[in-house]
Amino acid sequence: MSPHRSRRRIPDATVARLPIYLQLLNEQLENEVANISSDELANLAAVNAAKVRKDLSYMGSYGTRGVGYDVEYLVYQIRRELGLDHEWRIVIVGAGNLGQALSGYGGFPDRGYTIEGVFDIDESKLDHVVGGVRVRHLDDLAQVVAQKDVSIGVIATPAGAAQDAANRLIKSGVTSILNFAPVVVSAPLGITVRRVDLSVELQILSYHEQRRLTAASQLRAVPAESSSHASA
Amino acid sequence: MSPHRSRRRIPDATVARLPIYLQLLNEQLENEVANISSDELANLAAVNAAKVRKDLSYMGSYGTRGVGYDVEYLVYQIRRELGLDHEWRIVIVGAGNLGQALSGYGGFPDRGYTIEGVFDIDESKLDHVVGGVRVRHLDDLAQVVAQKDVSIGVIATPAGAAQDAANRLIKSGVTSILNFAPVVVSAPLGITVRRVDLSVELQILSYHEQRRLTAASQLRAVPAESSSHASA
DNA sequence: GCGACTTTGTGAACGTTTGCACGAGCGACC
DNA sequence: GGTCGCTCGTGCAAACGTTCACAAAGTCGC
Numbered sequence: 064m065s066p067h068r069s070r071r072r073i074p075d076a077t078v079a080r081l082p083i084y085l086q087l088l089n090e091q092l093e094n095e096v097a098n099i100s101s102d103e104l105a106n107l108a109a110v111n112a113a114k115v116r117k118d119l120s121y122m123g124s125y126g127t128r129g130v131g132y133d134v135e136y137l138v139y140q141i142r143r144e145l146g147l148d149h150e151w152r153i154v155i156v157g158a159g160n161l162g163q164a165l166s167g168y169g170g171f172p173d174r175g176y177t178i179e180g181v182f183d184i185d186e187s188k189l190d191h192v193v194g195g196v197r198v199r200h201l202d203d204l205a206q207v208v209a210q211k212d213v214s215i216g217v218i219a220t221p222a223g224a225a226q227d228a229a230n231r232l233i234k235s236g237v238t239s240i241l242n243f244a245p246v247v248v249s250a251p252l253g254i255t256v257r258r259v260d261l262s263v264e265l266q267i268l269s270y271h272e273q274r275r276l277t278a279a280s281q282l283r284a285v286p287a288e289s290s291s292h293a294s295a
Numbered sequence: 296m297s298p299h300r301s302r303r304r305i306p307d308a309t310v311a312r313l314p315i316y317l318q319l320l321n322e323q324l325e326n327e328v329a330n331i332s333s334d335e336l337a338n339l340a341a342v343n344a345a346k347v348r349k350d351l352s353y354m355g356s357y358g359t360r361g362v363g364y365d366v367e368y369l370v371y372q373i374r375r376e377l378g379l380d381h382e383w384r385i386v387i388v389g390a391g392n393l394g395q396a397l398s399g400y401g402g403f404p405d406r407g408y409t410i411e412g413v414f415d416i417d418e419s420k421l422d423h424v425v426g427g428v429r430v431r432h433l434d435d436l437a438q439v440v441a442q443k444d445v446s447i448g449v450i451a452t453p454a455g456a457a458q459d460a461a462n463r464l465i466k467s468g469v470t471s472i473l474n475f476a477p478v479v480v481s482a483p484l485g486i487t488v489r490r491v492d493l494s495v496e497l498q499i500l501s502y503h504e505q506r507r508l509t510a511a512s513q514l515r516a517v518p519a520e521s522s523s524h525a526s527a
Numbered sequence: 528g529c530g531a532c533t534t535t536g537t538g539a540a541c542g543t544t545t546g547c548a549c550g551a552g553c554g555a556c557c
Numbered sequence: 558g559g560t561c562g563c564t565c566g567t568g569c570a571a572a573c574g575t576t577c578a579c580a581a582a583g584t585c586g587c
Binding site for chain 1: 562563564565566567
């Protein structure tokens, strides 16, 4: 079977960078750039060139020495490795501001994610159309998940409703959950849960900002340590 | 001056976890839990207890052996370390779905972030009130930043407008930027930029999902490797 | 005040990630 | 077809992060 699937395991740190490379490479394609060196890509992504090469080498990717990488082929390879070469069907629970922002987020359909439904329990939100999808009652979740064979659920509810949303998603048969609510939801083994808290990033940012301020006021006249972090 | 500021540098990995501990501890406070052990906190955060202790020890925190940590004091310490013990004034550029979601995001004011303005160039969005703040024209950005002494800018524009937004923010005097647009924005040294791409997380999730699927179909009858990742 | 028990704080071992440095392969040009 | 210059792929060492394991330091009951 599958002659070229799933090679050696790719390090988590690398997996986290692949989507960024992918995006940058897509931009290059739009600008009709056919070829790119690890050094150029590294500059775009604000990382080290050796890291780029090592990351790409995990995919068994072949660049050409003396030349660089074929952008189109690289895009193809990264997409395949991330599983973006087939369609992912997702549902969003919570049709508030965040749920609406996510439904309308262009990055999703672009990358092969189809939003099969947006759900809420608030009567006043039902039947509104957000991002081209009609908001349905949460009670219809299981049916849609089963019928459309949805494997990923996105939680965009307030904190208090997140665990319930997770339970319903899991019961419906979803196996991966992306949780935007600012709580830790628990799930049985075998369910992958990732958490994104918008305010966490802000807190990390203000930590660095604060650090810079106190450093500046304490170590006056000492040259500032290198700042300008980029990417996450 | 300042008898107890800025001790040894805290590892990035720890800084990224502190906001999560903080949130969990706040929940405990609401439930009138006055004391917590590293083991309990570790369970809540889905991490290892030794990691919790080490993380907390970087702050010079003192738990009590045989008892645990005083929740309230821990909250105080983490807040101070993250710089949440004073007010941060932020502005949001982009009043689309995401900008609105962010303005309305409860987690911000809760943690000492004040939204001083939401800006857009789309005439049709001006003067709408989102999250209690009136949308103003981007041309007013510099004035507000200067007047209110804003130090953090959030970019919630479409990809194409992000770099311009960043330039304007930097020119206005903002020193830290949180970028939600799916592009890498460049900034001079000394400006801290963090990037959050909502679709990156989804791609990491689908990578794992895909991996699980192919593993299941290839290594049938081999017990599944431990899954259920938690947190980011 | 003492012994049993609990939980912290941290040294040391281990694993992962990064970055350097350099050999190897490719294209271009003479 | 040989030489030169460029860029990949990767072994290795250093940096960083995680986990174990245990002494130290506390509580509690008697």
